[in-house]
Amino acid sequence: MSNSTPATIEDVARIAEVSIATVSRAIHMPEKVANSTRLKVNQAIAITGYTTNAMARSLRLGRSNMILVVAPDIGDPNFSNILIGLENEARAHGYGVLIGHTQNDAQRGLEYLKFFNSNQAAGLILFTGILPFGHQMVTAQLPPSVGVFEPVFNGGIPYVGVDDMEGARKAVDLLLAEGHRKIAFIGDSRTRLAYNRRRQGYDAGLDAAGVPKDTRIVLEGDGTIESGRHAVEQLFMRDTLPTAFMCVNDQTAIGVMIGLNARSYNIPQDFSVTGFDDVPQAVFMSPSLTTIRQPRTAIGKQAMALLLELLSDGRPAETEILLRPDLVVRNSVSAPPRNWQKR
Amino acid sequence: MSNSTPATIEDVARIAEVSIATVSRAIHMPEKVANSTRLKVNQAIAITGYTTNAMARSLRLGRSNMILVVAPDIGDPNFSNILIGLENEARAHGYGVLIGHTQNDAQRGLEYLKFFNSNQAAGLILFTGILPFGHQMVTAQLPPSVGVFEPVFNGGIPYVGVDDMEGARKAVDLLLAEGHRKIAFIGDSRTRLAYNRRRQGYDAGLDAAGVPKDTRIVLEGDGTIESGRHAVEQLFMRDTLPTAFMCVNDQTAIGVMIGLNARSYNIPQDFSVTGFDDVPQAVFMSPSLTTIRQPRTAIGKQAMALLLELLSDGRPAETEILLRPDLVVRNSVSAPPRNWQKR
DNA sequence: TTGTACGCGTTATCAT
């Protein structure tokens, strides 16, 4: 029971007085083995505390039952809920989930690719807009992979996420309905496709409402709190103030709120703010943040389902699954102040 | 170069016109092989894109070069920085890091134990106060493990963390120095040893200052935002108000601040608040949160160093490494209001 | 300096 080395199938066979083949069958094809012997085997397993050596099993089978989730940033508040969706779906199909943290470093990405190449993982879930393995040489033979949360640029990898354009559209439409006409977009980005699509939603909303677009109030940003804060400062410096800030994600929105706060403005009386993602903190802000919710657990579940399908069928049914984002109305949006021009 | 099945050592041997033993040696003991043949082998490796199959290697060797980090909650804001320390140290010694997420579920813990038992991991880093594998049966033969961030109750596992008592002492001493005498402790816990030690620091500080302890203002809590909020409500209901809230961690402190805010009190004019951990949000709160900083990256580095030592020497040099926590003074603490009794 | 052959723990094939 407490041997120094783990029990092997052979130990079980010896105790059950059968061959190792029978033990293996008793485990994996119970119906092909006599009741009496199955009982003996099960007892022997209980006695020895036997656990099949996944390493040997995978070596023999040429595949593992682990899925590797490759994430550039574990600290992303969006990560953990998606992960739960991934894990639950994987477990339901007999797979385990491991996480590899790349810290946005291609070198580490390559190590996890190697991990896959050694059959230590059956497939990959990618949390990054670009292949995390560095150069193109790799793309020749790509492991079974599914992108999550934002599309993967290179490599034609199937992807599960939210309809970013639709979500952004909902946010801008809310602001327009409240009467805003000077709506800033904070966090335009050429490197992140998800952010790009949100920008498109913003443009589409403005167009549909016949509101002229003003690029002076569209600001670059990388999705961090700092970038939101910085954007506010820039707008005040330039003296091109909007009445509302539509932010590319919640972190940016939080930064905007902090920046506005620091200048002693009130939200939403003086300025309205919207985010995107509905991270856990959003509800705790003051005022609580009106934002777009990502169905995170559902995204995780779908992504894993897609990957498992890809593993069994060879190719996925669909190449892009977009879930519907929901508008979450809280307290950071109101009508613009009557006299905003005068400030 | 882009074959459907990965190249094996045999493929390399064939192309290099040597035996597989020589290939293996050329890789692992380059000095034991002639320069000319080593060259041929390296070329063959380049041609085939050969990568050693870690699965087979570990099966043969009986050990892997992966360290598994077992975490109950990936979303913990303390997690990601410690992880970075762990990863850097591991990489410096040729190990890779994988993360297993248990969601506080013993069943999943057991799966990761199985992962270790299959030699897929050389050792474990535990982020939990109790063994994540469920029952005691397991403890008989425990894998090489190091606890991080808080001690592991059962099993005598070496541990790297912060001196919780000293940290708490710093917080309570600050409050005392500001003149507070009614200091609530929010987040007392019998299940989490780290929190327990923080409580001890609180008690010690009060004793040293000759301030009588009042258990009515020591409240249970599980370290969540909700628990902080709840504690505030309880104190108001009972009408046993303190002038300061010393919280067991930052999340709790954030909850307390939200609760106080909801009742329209000002911090720190009406009440002072301290946290513990210095999570990233702490600096963005308004007012920014005075707290105790955990040297997270350093903790991660030390923990991994301890585990690697344990892997090579068999037993660690020390059984408990406590780093020094630092007081971070921000804006959530001031002297108590003069007239606090009258409210 | 290099090659041969065995074993790590499994599962699958083929007999029995």
Next chain:
DNA sequence: ATGATAACGCGTACAA
């Protein structure tokens, strides 16, 4: 219904 055995890819003792 069960057992013997080959094979998965690798590292290494031993032989050459």
